[in-house]
Amino acid sequence: xxxxxxxxxxxxxxxxxxxxxxxxxxxxxxxxxxxxxxxxxxxxxxxxxxxxxxxxxxxxxxxxxxxxxxxxxxxxxxxxxxxxxxxxxxxxxxxxxxxxxxxxxxx
Amino acid sequence: xxxxxxxxxxxxxxxxxxxxxxxxxxxxxxxxxxxxxxxxxxxxxxxxxxxxxxxxxxxxxxxxxxxxxxxxxxxxxxxxxxxxxxxxxxxxxxxxxxxxxxxxxxxxxxxxxxxxxxxx
Numbered sequence: 001x002x003x004x005x006x007x008x009x010x011x012x013x014x015x016x017x018x019x020x021x022x023x024x025x026x027x028x029x030x031x032x033x034x035x036x037x038x039x040x041x042x043x044x045x046x047x048x049x050x051x052x053x054x055x056x057x058x059x060x061x062x063x064x065x066x067x068x069x070x071x072x073x074x075x076x077x078x079x080x081x082x083x084x085x086x087x088x089x090x091x092x093x094x095x096x097x098x099x100x101x102x103x104x105x106x107x
Numbered sequence: 108x109x110x111x112x113x114x115x116x117x118x119x120x121x122x123x124x125x126x127x128x129x130x131x132x133x134x135x136x137x138x139x140x141x142x143x144x145x146x147x148x149x150x151x152x153x154x155x156x157x158x159x160x161x162x163x164x165x166x167x168x169x170x171x172x173x174x175x176x177x178x179x180x181x182x183x184x185x186x187x188x189x190x191x192x193x194x195x196x197x198x199x200x201x202x203x204x205x206x207x208x209x210x211x212x213x214x215x216x217x218x219x220x221x222x223x224x225x226x227x
Contacts, residue, residue, distance in 0.1 A: 034214075049206070094167075095154055095167045095168065098152040
C-alpha cells in the first residue's frame with residue numbers, strides 16, 4: 001500500500017499568514033492527489049484534486065502543487081475560517097490512503 | 108444540492124453485525140461511484156469500501172471478507188453490511204460520493220457520519 005506522510009503534524013499561525021503543508025507519498029502517484037479540510041465534528045471537505053485543481057466553491061487563497069511523490073498545500077492569507085485539520089489523500093488506485101493530518105490552529 | 112444521510116450506527120458486541128445505510132439526494136445516484144470512509148482518533152481517516160456505478164466492489168484489507176458494500180439505485184441508497192465486528196472497527200463511518208462513475212477514489216461530498224462502537 002502507498003503511505004502518505006504529512007508535515008508538520010501541527011502548525012500555529014496568525015490571520016493573514018501564508019502557510020504551506022507538505023505531503024509525501026511512499027511511491028510515485030503522478031498527480032493523483034487530493035487535499036481535504038476538516039473542522040471539529042464535521043465531515044471532511046474536498047479542497048483540491050489532481051494535485052492543483054481547485055474544487056468548485058473553494059476560495060482562491062488555497063492552492064496545491066507537486067507531482068510524483070512530493071506535494072504541497074498553500075494558503076496564501078489565512079482567514080479565521082481556515083483553522084482546521086488538513087489531510088492529503090492519494091487516489092491513483094485502491095486502497096486509497098490518507099495522510100495523518102495537519103492541525104492548523106491560531107497562534 | 109447534494110445530501111448524504113447515514114443511519115444504522117450504534118453499539119454492538121464484538122462478533123456482532125450491523126448494517127449502515129446512506130440515503131442520497133440531489134444528484135443522479137446511479138451514475139456515480141460511492142464509498143465508505145471511517146475515522147478513528149488513533150488511526151485517522153481510512154478508506155473502507157467503494158462500489159462503482161456498475162456495481163463493481165472494492166474493499167480494504169482490514170475489512171475484506173467481513174464487510175460488504177452494496178447499492179440500491181431505485182432507492183438512491185448505499186449500504187455497508189458489517190459482520191464479525193471487532194473493537195478496532197469502532198469509528199465514525201462516512202458515506203462519500205465519488206466525483207465520477209468509475210473507480211476514482213476522489214470524494215467530493217460526504218455525509219455527516221455515523222458512529223459505530225464495538226464493545227462488550
